Amino acid sequence: MGTTGEDATLGDEGVRALQRGLAVLDCILGGPRTGVRVVELMRSCELGRATVYRVLATLIACGYVARNGRFHYVRGARLEASAAAPVxxxxxxxxxxxxxxxxxTEDAAFxxxxxxxxxxxxxxxxxxxxVQVLTVQVGRRQPLGVxxxxxxxxxxxxxxEAGVIIDANAAALAAYGGMTSKRLHLLLKATRERGWSVVGNHVVDDTLGVGIPVPGSGGQSVAAISVAAPLQRMSQARQHFIVNTMRSTLKALVPKGL
Structure with a gap:
């Protein structure tokens, strides 16, 4: 069955609404525990005040966001209850x-x-x-894929869903070594074809990381692990060695998934 112009428009608007909601939620999750102000959400998400308030109203109603005082917004009870223990x-x-x-491997693992x-x-x-590549610290959040x-x-x-995520992060990608949505789509395609990721660190030059997903007990990926090292240590042969090491270690220590 074909899709009418009206249906396509409604679909596009739904995607845009989802992107705006995710952008606001991510800003709150990445902000201080005391909360984020509306003006900060407007600036970070490049949204108007009325749009931010509409998004916040929906997130509050669903339990994902809560007020902290009169002016700050923090993660809601739904996230607080489910996030800490599983992580x-x-x-x-x-x-x-x-x-x-x-x-x-003698290198840093994440x-x-x-x-x-x-x-x-x-x-x-x-x-x-x-020489250790330690640019990512425990607790750090950054756009998925960089x-x-x-x-x-x-x-x-x-x-x-991956495409929606990349689009939602588009404005923030440039801060990571000039990453762009187009380049991230290319890296994503290569990762799917290869079966594991390889990407240069977009904060520190001359470093490289390789990664693989970690399946849960139901088979769906619930986490991912990686190893990062100076570029001169990451020949193609060593990349394969590290990937095989990660896979065999997961099989040995968490054979049924997380």
């Missing part, structure tokens, strides 16, 4: 995985989970090689 549990379970990977359109680093382990683990996680998401 702590995932970090605890992935800790030994990262440690073993880091011991074998674990991230998805929060909306962002990746959230929940754990890392520092290796023994004299790092190796986040790119691997993005590639595990349905293509339509």
């Amino acid at each position: 702590d549990n995932l970090a605890s379970r992935l800790g030994p995985v990262l440690q073993r990977i880091s011991e074998i 674990a991230v989970v998805r929060e909306g359109t962002q990746s959230h680093c929940i754990a890392r382990h520092i290796g023994t090689f004299p 790092g190796a683990a986040g790119l691997a996680l993005l590639a595990s998401i349905a293509p339509e």
Whole structure:
């Protein structure tokens, strides 16, 4: 059955509304625990005041956002109740995985989970090689896909949803080494074809990371892990070695998934 012009327009508007909602939510999640003001949401999300208030009203009604005082907005009870314990549990379970990977490769290993359109680093382990790539700290959030683990996680998401995520993050990508939506789409395509991600660090020059998704017990990816190292250590052969190390370590330590 064909799609009418009216249906297509409604569909486009629905996508735009979703993008605006995700952008506002991500800004609140990435902000201070005391909350984010409307003027900051307007600036970060490039939205008008009326639009921000409409989005906030919906997020508050659904329990994803709450007021903190008169002027600040924070994550709501729905997120507070569901986020802390699972993330702590995932970090605890992935800790030994990262440690073993880091011991074998001698480089830093990281674990991230998805929060909306962002990746959230929940754990890392520092290796023994004299030069370590440690630009991502535990607790850091950044657009999903700009790092190796986040790119691997993005590639595990349905293509339509991944496209919405990239579009929602478009304005923020330039801050990561000049990343663009077009380049991220190309990296995503290559990751799907290859089966694992490889991307240069877009904050520090001459570094490279490789990553793979981590499946949950139901088979769907719930996290991703990566290893980052100076570019001169990341020949194609060594990239394959690291990917095989990550896969074998996951199989050994979490054989049934997280």
